[in-house]
Amino acid sequence: MQQITVISGKGGTGKTTVVANLAALAEQAVLADCDVDAPNLHLLLKPRTSRERVFKGGKLAVKQEEQCKHCGRCLAVCRFAAITDDYRINPFKCEGCGVCVYICPTKALELQEEETGTIYTSQSLYGPMIHAKLKTGADNSGKLVSAVRKEAEQSAAETGRGLLLIDGSPGIGCPVIASLNGVDLALIVTEPTRSGCSDLKRILAVAGHFSIPALVVINKDDLNQAISLEIEGHCQKGKWPVIGRIPFDPLVNQALHVGQLLVESYPESKPGRAIKDIWAKLSNF
Amino acid sequence: MIITVLSGKGGTGKTTVATNLALSLANTQLLDADVEEPNSAIFINAEFSDRSEAVIKTNPVIEQSKCIACRQCVEFCQYNALALLGKQLLVFPEICHSCGGCIMVCPTAALTEGEREIGRIRADQSNRNPEFWQGELNIGEETAVPVIVQLKQHRAEDKTVIIDAQPGSSCPTIAAALDSDFCLLVTEPTPFGLNDLKMAVEMVKELGIPAGIIINRSEEEYDYLIAEYAQSEGLALLLKIPFDREIAFLYSKGIPFTENQPEWRAKFRQLYANIEGVVQNAADNRN
Structure with missing residues (x-):
């Protein structure tokens, strides 16, 4: 073909x-x-x-608010400026890499499959x-x-x-x-x-x-x-x-x-x- | 005020x-964020020097002797930018998003951060208005977003900033539009133009940025296509530029048509005044 x-x-x-x-x-x-x-x-x-x-075709970081201790580690490691100063995730900036999920000590974050x-x-x-x-x-x-x-x-x-x-x-x-x-x-x-x-x-x-x-x-x-x-x-x-x-x-x-x-x-x-x-x-x- | 043209x-x-608006106003800065195919420079007659700023992307570099083929990096990477072939670890830098995750998860420090140029930022040296910058993605590179983000770091605080964005409604277009005060949506009165305008409108609504519409290649018998839609969405129809062989010919030669048809400068200044009105209204409604 x-x-x-x-x-x-x-x-x-x-x-x-x-x-x-x-x-x-x-x-x-x-x-x-x-x-x-x-x-x-x-x-x-x-x-x-x-x-x-x-x-x-993609993933997004999603947060469970009640498990978040506002420690700020996610904010420090995100390379896409996708985490706001008050620890919310900006879905337009998040590239679904999973680094924040990895670093989070309280498992407040997870990657969810996203409909693209x-x-x-x-x-x-x-x-x-x-x-x-x-x-x-x-x-x-x-x-x-x-x-x-x-x-x-x-x-x-x-x-x-x-x-x-x-x-x-x-x-x-x-x-x-x-x-x-x-x-x-x-x-x-x-x-x-x-x-x-x-x-x-x-x-x-x-x-x-x-x-x-x-x-x-x-x-x-x-x-x-x-x-x-x-x-x-x-x-x-x-x-x-x-x-x-x-x-x-x-x-x-x-x-x-x-x-x-x-x-x-x-x-x-x-x-x-x-x-x-x-x-x-x-x-x- | 930051206006993105989409x-x-x-x-x-x-x-x-973007170019005619920037040329018609005083104290403007024009950023060409269509980094895959930048063309504003042609109309601005930009004078670039040999000096330009590199856009650097980081990506993992492998020290094979330290790699124990544990696969942790391969499994972590969401973009399939790493692969294990037998015991040999491979990295595909073009599709790497530079998140740094693989380096973080590697238990033997076999991965370190390397750098690669993926594009360039150039500035016009002529000192004319508008101040002009453009981003350029290197051939063969996939990800335009880092070039756009770096270009936008040159935004002037004390000028009206006009950003020429990439077509579409995905990541590079959004990267250009983010943090703008207003989005100017340029369309044409054809079924294709209408169909794609709807996507642009959906995008600016999701971003929460006030917007208005310009009909280019306007033809009276077809403009209703766009006008009716604009009305149904509550969006202002801010300007019509006629379907005109003279304007098309000037465009083909890289000449901004306001240069040959100076009466249009007043129309672009009026356009700007109308945009200020829409932005003010949106701000009032928010408060």
Whole structure:
């Protein structure tokens, strides 16, 4: 099974639009929305959810007030400033390491498993789809990403589908690394802006760091030709193929508003043709 | 006053808002806490010197000769940052949270604290307003939070502090927003924008920080998506920035649009005045 992760470094460059349209073209893919922080693929693909389960991916220190003697040892050892001066635990700062639990002489503290998200098993028109929602403020988004991928891999094995298409999150940190880990290919969607270009360089370096081959798509390609050329130059130097250019077209936004896929509703439009072209090139890799 | 600029969804215009707001006010400090992909420097035209401050993370260092393979550290670590392969103890520094627990539980003092650089903090040397700092996470590192925490230690007491945060609603975004007086939520009037705004709103409510909304790429026919939601949540709609190819083009070139459209500076100053009003109201309600 081939695994392709669509990422961007910079947010809002069009990852999800690209994934949804590729899903429609691929016909034989399993889909995984690994942007667990802000999942959106379901809004375009409108899958029917058959199962949802709570994911416990972290722990939090919890205190039994009556056993606390206010000795202050927990406060002294916590490296995350998660214990207040009056010995309460700030759940937003607690990283669930367990050091306070270990040091507490009266066993007033314990680590409790924490629900960090929900995983959904769904069926879209184009194939099985696994997605998730990280609980607000929860840690360890990387763990939830890995769990989504594992379920998606199982689904691909069960249904005999040969392609797993992963929608990643912006950034270069833990959820991105978890969504890249061990995949065959990274498809990077960028835009010709100073910010897009700067972020592209960083995400390409991340892909390189983990030895993942990367291909690049320039979305909103004609917004700034000069920067588009600069991106191309950078990609040429690093031997990252630029396999597609999607024009800046109001149709893209319009389709998004009514929940349509460009390759279905406007297959002969410029952006529609551009995405079909990307899929044709992608299938050759 | 500390204002953090947030969004659930990426690419909605946080940096546009943060930089243009910082440039429109006097006596401001701008902190770019989107340390995975910092971009404010482009719009501020920051001049960085070669000098920068390292963000150091600690992680355990193993002295194999003292290790008796008792597994206590491996079992203690909640992040699976230690593993025992036969009798060989391994540490994975990228996923270590630097809690110090393994060192504490090791009965033979085989573990000591080592240091590793995971990012850098840079400051603009130009002496222009805003005073500008940015954090940068090194390539291949997973945990952005320590970089954000260290960046925020440079907060100026005597200035209006504006923090450009990372998209999302998990730990790095929260680290940026914690201890702020106000959160500005930037969104766009699309189904994606609305969906992700809801998460950002949920987050600021849990944090108990007053907030308001800015619609970027505003289009009259679609703004109702956000306006209706804002009303249902009792959140003020503070500003609309139109969907405009000129603004998009200026953005692409790294130019803050208030520079070419100076009439917007007054709007950003008014935005700030409105924020002060909301913060004051929230404080009154608390008392």
